[in-house]
Amino acid sequence: MSKVDTICLVDDDEVYHYIMERTISRNKLAKTILKFMDGETAINFFNQNLANQSKLPELILLDLNMPVMDGWEFLQEFLIIQPQLKKKVTIYLVTSSVNETDIEKAQNFQIISGYLVKPIAEEKLLEILDNIPKSFTVS
Amino acid sequence: MINVITSDKLDYYKFFHMTQDLACIANEDGYFEDLNPNWEKKLGYTIEELKATPFYEFIHPSDIRKTKMEIEKLSLGHLSISFENRYRKKEGDYIWLEWSCTLEPESGHWYAIARDITFVKKNTNELKSFANRLMSQNKQLAEFAYITSHNLRGPIANIMMLTDLLEREEFENEQVKCMEKIKSSAHVLNNTLNQVIEAVKINNDTEINKETLTFEEVLGKTLRILNSDIKKKKAEIIYDFKNAPKISYPPIYLENIFLNFLSNALKYKSPYRDPVIKINSDHLNRKIHLSVNDNGLGINMKKHGGKLFGLGKTFHRNSEAKGHGLFITRTQVEAIGGRIWAESKEGVGTTFNIVF
Numbered sequence: 001m002s003k004v005d006t007i008c009l010v011d012d013d014e015v016y017h018y019i020m021e022r023t024i025s026r027n028k029l030a031k032t033i034l035k036f037m038d039g040e041t042a043i044n045f046f047n048q049n050l051a052n053q054s055k056l057p058e059l060i061l062l063d064l065n066m067p068v069m070d071g072w073e074f075l076q077e078f079l080i081i082q083p084q085l086k087k088k089v090t091i092y093l094v095t096s097s098v099n100e101t102d103i104e105k106a107q108n109f110q111i112i113s114g115y116l117v118k119p120i121a122e123e124k125l126l127e128i129l130d131n132i133p134k135s136f137t138v139s
Numbered sequence: 140m141i142n143v144i145t146s147d148k149l150d151y152y153k154f155f156h157m158t159q160d161l162a163c164i165a166n167e168d169g170y171f172e173d174l175n176p177n178w179e180k181k182l183g184y185t186i187e188e189l190k191a192t193p194f195y196e197f198i199h200p201s202d203i204r205k206t207k208m209e210i211e212k213l214s215l216g217h218l219s220i221s222f223e224n225r226y227r228k229k230e231g232d233y234i235w236l237e238w239s240c241t242l243e244p245e246s247g248h249w250y251a252i253a254r255d256i257t258f259v260k261k262n263t264n265e266l267k268s269f270a271n272r273l274m275s276q277n278k279q280l281a282e283f284a285y286i287t288s289h290n291l292r293g294p295i296a297n298i299m300m301l302t303d304l305l306e307r308e309e310f311e312n313e314q315v316k317c318m319e320k321i322k323s324s325a326h327v328l329n330n331t332l333n334q335v336i337e338a339v340k341i342n343n344d345t346e347i348n349k350e351t352l353t354f355e356e357v358l359g360k361t362l363r364i365l366n367s368d369i370k371k372k373k374a375e376i377i378y379d380f381k382n383a384p385k386i387s388y389p390p391i392y393l394e395n396i397f398l399n400f401l402s403n404a405l406k407y408k409s410p411y412r413d414p415v416i417k418i419n420s421d422h423l424n425r426k427i428h429l430s431v432n433d434n435g436l437g438i439n440m441k442k443h444g445g446k447l448f449g450l451g452k453t454f455h456r457n458s459e460a461k462g463h464g465l466f467i468t469r470t471q472v473e474a475i476g477g478r479i480w481a482e483s484k485e486g487v488g489t490t491f492n493i494v495f
Contacts, residue, residue, distance in 0.1 A: 026307065
């Protein structure tokens, strides 16, 4: 039994995609993994599936530094569509650098549940998933 | 000529002769009427020589227009003006003078004081270039901090997570995949580190020797290195260096620039047409400008523009080419005070530009 239905990775690092995919599937953390290389393709997916919200993820692991549309821009776009979401989407920032200004900025976004610095231990990922509401919460 | 000086004028006379500044009276015809003895000391001409020559002839050619514009203000009703210009000494070199000048309307005489500010000017220029150097070094430091946190930490984090994963993977095929990823991450890391080390070396090597190089010769050398690739890809190379045939530059840097731009143009050729590479040199704002244009694949600048000259891109390695990537090229160009940029359209081609 997986912990959530869908986890979404938004990161321009393919090796990281592979690592997370293996970790998630080995531990059966989710049935589906969505992978995006930048913020724009990710937000497009959300917009296209607003009518079909079972496809949307319960958890987004969001990188900050990406081409085309970075993590911050993605968050701005996400806030626009958030009122239309019928399920709780948890967002964690995942970056390879500890940047004070990024951390401060992250605190201003209420939708961000946490700021993770790579490498992420498998245990940490399990812990995060344990704290995510698994079923649909209709608001 | 006999000068009769009455006692009440003596103080003024003394003042005119003893001041450490350069004092003078000039007329609207452009001649000095009177000058104090300091002029002889500063410029090396006799007072007679100075009086006999229109004063514009002493002014540095680049400063004449500026000076005329200032003096014009006097005829427009300004009573006093201040400006700076350069005066030629008898030996031929110039000193910087800071002027303050007042017009007496009735006589049409200009009463002017000039002060030698050559030393201040020289110091200011040195300070300016020093500040510029500090600023660019600061920028580079910030960039290195970013590189270490992003480009180095990224692959390190991956390697750490991959080794964790490797310990937990039970199936051999997954373990093999994991090992391959570790290897490639280590390779990326090594490559990035080498480039950072190379960039630090370039920035420290400020005394690198410049030589007078002809673009045509350096291009010829590059074409010999890339010869087999050019033939294989049926590339046509068109060049025009007649507007700016020569440059004073570190030879290895210029060779690297040509090697990089040309091998990129060949590597990213369009599958639909044979490569045509146009290389031009000309002048842009008094500096030498080099452009290398191709009809290749082109780059999505919105997607990759920001990373084009960044670290970690290894799309330059060619079997015959041993040039460094665009990151190193950029570091070399900027270390000599130049600028590098690209313009591109997907499916049409790319132009790389350098202002040296």
